[in-house]
Amino acid sequence: MYISSEKSLPSEYDSYQLAIKPSEIHHYLANASMLISDSQSMSMEAAMLGVPSIRFSDFAGRISVLEELEYKYKLTYGISTDHPEKLIEKLTELLNEPDLAGTFQFRRNKMLSDKLM
Numbered sequence: 001m002y003i004s005s006e007k008s009l010p011s012e013y014d015s016y017q018l019a020i021k022p023s024e025i026h027h028y029l030a031n032a033s034m035l036i037s038d039s040q041s042m043s044m045e046a047a048m049l050g051v052p053s054i055r056f057s058d059f060a061g062r063i064s065v066l067e068e069l070e071y072k073y074k075l076t077y078g079i080s081t082d083h084p085e086k087l088i089e090k091l092t093e094l095l096n097e098p099d100l101a102g103t104f105q106f107r108r109n110k111m112l113s114d115k116l117m
Contacts (some may be wrong), residue, residue: 047075050108052094056087075109
């Protein structure tokens with residue numbers, strides 16, 4: 001697990017901090033097993049790469065492109081911050097998926113084929 005943050009973090013998280021150049025983030029994201037974030041844009045970028053993402057944000061349900069990626073293509077999941085138990089449930093569900101990476105690459109390819117036609 002790595003943490004990428006624009007804000008300073010408490011020193012107890014130093015060993016988890018991803019110390020890379022901002023220009024390298026997509027390389028790391030493309031090779032990630034999953035993204036858990038409060039960032040709408042990073043979640044969309046993960047979906048475009050076929051990386052499972054969970055958005056833990058009060059913007060969940062409010063951005064149409066992410067709603068399409070969630071409900072039509074199942075490439076990302078939005079969970080409001082007032083439901084932390086749902087975050088754990090979704091994370092557990094995804095971690096128990098037998099071929100998570102393959103499933104999400106299949107979904108990504110479906111989404112791309114729909115958009116590129």
